[in-house]
Amino acid sequence: MPNKSLSLTVLSLAFSLLIVHAKAANPSGNISILPSSSRLELLWEEGEFTEGVTVAANGDVYFSDIPSDKSTSGRILKFSPNTFKTEIYSSKSEKSNGLMFDRDDRLIACCGANNGRMALCEIMPNEKIRTLTGVFKGKKYLSPNDLVILPNGTIYFSDPRYIGDEKKEQKNMAVYRYNPFNGSVELAIGSDIIEKPNGLGLSPDGETLYVAETNNGTTGGANDKNNPIIGRMTLNAFPILSDGSLGKKKVLIDFGNQTGIDGMTVDTMGNIYAAVRSENRFGIVAYTPSGKELAYIPTKSLPTNCCFGKGENSNILYITAGGGLYQIKMNVSGYHPATAPISKHRNIGWISLFNGKTTEGWVPRGEFEFFKALNGELHLQSNKNIWVVSKAQATNFEVELEVKLPPESKIKNDHFNSGLGFRLIGETGKPKGYQCEIERNAGGKNGGLYGIGFGGWLYPKGQKQSEQLKTNKKDLFNDIKWNKIHVRAIGNHVKTWVNGQKVSDVKGIKKHHGRFGIQHHGSGGTVKFRSLRFRPLDL
Numbered sequence: 001m002p003n004k005s006l007s008l009t010v011l012s013l014a015f016s017l018l019i020v021h022a023k024a025a026n027p028s029g030n031i032s033i034l035p036s037s038s039r040l041e042l043l044w045e046e047g048e049f050t051e052g053v054t055v056a057a058n059g060d061v062y063f064s065d066i067p068s069d070k071s072t073s074g075r076i077l078k079f080s081p082n083t084f085k086t087e088i089y090s091s092k093s094e095k096s097n098g099l100m101f102d103r104d105d106r107l108i109a110c111c112g113a114n115n116g117r118m119a120l121c122e123i124m125p126n127e128k129i130r131t132l133t134g135v136f137k138g139k140k141y142l143s144p145n146d147l148v149i150l151p152n153g154t155i156y157f158s159d160p161r162y163i164g165d166e167k168k169e170q171k172n173m174a175v176y177r178y179n180p181f182n183g184s185v186e187l188a189i190g191s192d193i194i195e196k197p198n199g200l201g202l203s204p205d206g207e208t209l210y211v212a213e214t215n216n217g218t219t220g221g222a223n224d225k226n227n228p229i230i231g232r233m234t235l236n237a238f239p240i241l242s243d244g245s246l247g248k249k250k251v252l253i254d255f256g257n258q259t260g261i262d263g264m265t266v267d268t269m270g271n272i273y274a275a276v277r278s279e280n281r282f283g284i285v286a287y288t289p290s291g292k293e294l295a296y297i298p299t300k301s302l303p304t305n306c307c308f309g310k311g312e313n314s315n316i317l318y319i320t321a322g323g324g325l326y327q328i329k330m331n332v333s334g335y336h337p338a339t340a341p342i343s344k345h346r347n348i349g350w351i352s353l354f355n356g357k358t359t360e361g362w363v364p365r366g367e368f369e370f371f372k373a374l375n376g377e378l379h380l381q382s383n384k385n386i387w388v389v390s391k392a393q394a395t396n397f398e399v400e401l402e403v404k405l406p407p408e409s410k411i412k413n414d415h416f417n418s419g420l421g422f423r424l425i426g427e428t429g430k431p432k433g434y435q436c437e438i439e440r441n442a443g444g445k446n447g448g449l450y451g452i453g454f455g456g457w458l459y460p461k462g463q464k465q466s467e468q469l470k471t472n473k474k475d476l477f478n479d480i481k482w483n484k485i486h487v488r489a490i491g492n493h494v495k496t497w498v499n500g501q502k503v504s505d506v507k508g509i510k511k512h513h514g515r516f517g518i519q520h521h522g523s524g525g526t527v528k529f530r531s532l533r534f535r536p537l538d539l
Contacts, residue, residue, distance in 0.1 A: 029295020044086040045324035051304045052099040053320045059310045064096045070115040098146035104395045104513045110144035113164025139169035148200040149338035153180045158197035163220030183391045195231045199263040202337040209238045212261035233260030252291030263305030267332045275303035308334020353532035364388045378529040385522040389515045399534035400486040406525030421517030444470025446477040447496045447503025459504045
């Protein structure tokens with residue numbers, strides 16, 4: 001028979017060890033951000049490798065589930081804080097990783113390698129995926145990983161390679177800056193500054209970009225070394241300059257020979273919440289902007305990312321770790337840069353839609369006689385109705401151009417018609433959206449508003465209103481000189497001006513993200529455009 005006293009001693013010691021372990025596993029830190037009673041709560045755990053957690057405008061939480069099998073596309077899940085149910089949002093996400101919703105509530109994703117799309121993309125509600133940028137200087141990205149969207153719409157995204165056998169066309173593991181208005185991409189950080197970038201974050205004042213440097217020494221390919229040499233593991237801060245470029249790097253934390261940070265987020269006080277993957281102490285670690293630790297939230301398995309909720313859940317921190325989704329209550333709310341107010345000194349102002357030299361940034365949607373840049377003007381001639389749409393897109397904006405119609409034909413009844421399109425949607429063929437009317441002065445509807453696939457004439461409506469507009473704006477448009485067209489659209493409200501005079505003031509249009517366009521209705525002759533530009537507007 002075992003010694004009762006010894007048995008009790010062993011049990012007591014074991015129980016004490018369990019208590020110590022349980023206490024060590026509990027979150028701890030500054031009560032200003034972490035309630036002493038807060039505990040990590042499991043919400044869902046049916047994935048393989050969850051990542052990229054983000055939150056939509058309505059508070060629903062989205063995250064990626066990335067399979068290691070290259071034959072499986074991956075998926076995006078949606079968790080509802082109201083019902084506590086998780087469902088599939090996208091069943092084929094092409095190896096989506098980092099996610100973030102922009103100001104227009106579009107889901108933007110970094111789709112990686114290992115038979116993924118290897119691009120910065122938009123994941124649409126119908127599960128279609130639209131590539132925003134898939135190449136830099138004609139070469140494919142390595143494996144877009146994480147992103148942060150600034151209040152003005154600019155997107156910084158990291159492009160390392162942790163897994164995948166695809167050919168490595170880029171020499172740099174880099175951070176890029178994407179302009180959503182004209183589709184241009186610039187190198188923001190090269191591998192000479194950050195060896196292998198991973199998670200990104202933005203300070204609430206919009207002046208600092210945080211970058212995780214997580215160099216595990218391997219790209220995950222079949223021919224990689226068995227014992228890779230580990231590189232730098234750091235958290236860094238870069239000042240964002242007025243032109244969007246970055247200033248000198250400041251190292252906030254150096255993890256030495258321990259694995260560093262994957263994804264991160266920021267609260268409204270400017271504190272950084274990082275998914276630290278160090279083997280001997282992994283979990284979510286909160287730091288001050290200078291790199292001082294404030295709190296530690298251990299996770300069951302290695303964490304990948306985190307973000308705060310919205311609305312009544314703005315103080316809930318959602319965490320992806322292992323194959324699951326977790327939450328914990330905090331004493332502070334999160335900062336959501338993509339939907340934050342645009343500071344005046346960082347307003348990007350007017351953006352040119354035409355470089356004056358080429359037709360770059362414009363795509364014809366149909367047959368035409370010619371479309372070319374000449375003498376700082378865009379010239380469009382066609383015998384069929386055609387739209388030429390911009391790569392630039394916007395939801396709330398002002399857009400303007402100058403237009404000159406071709407000389408009036410004496411041979412036939414000339415009802416030349418053109419238009420300035422906006423919020424145009426559809427990736428091929430004739431777009432749907434809205435049009436500010438451009439026509440001969442005799443037509444009487446210059447500056448009128450037409451819904452392409454959205455109701456036809458919105459202003460003027462009917463014969464009486466058309467006759468009234470024609471009378472009130474007689475001789476407003478000049479058939480032989482340049483005319484200035486201006487459109488302002490905010491939400492469901494649009495106004496138009498022709499040569500400085502307001503024409504349309506219409507409410508009730510659909511609010512969606514779309515392209516701009518110029519039209520030739522197909523009656524021959526060359527219509528000319530110049531000074532095309534737009535300005536995004538913050539609500």
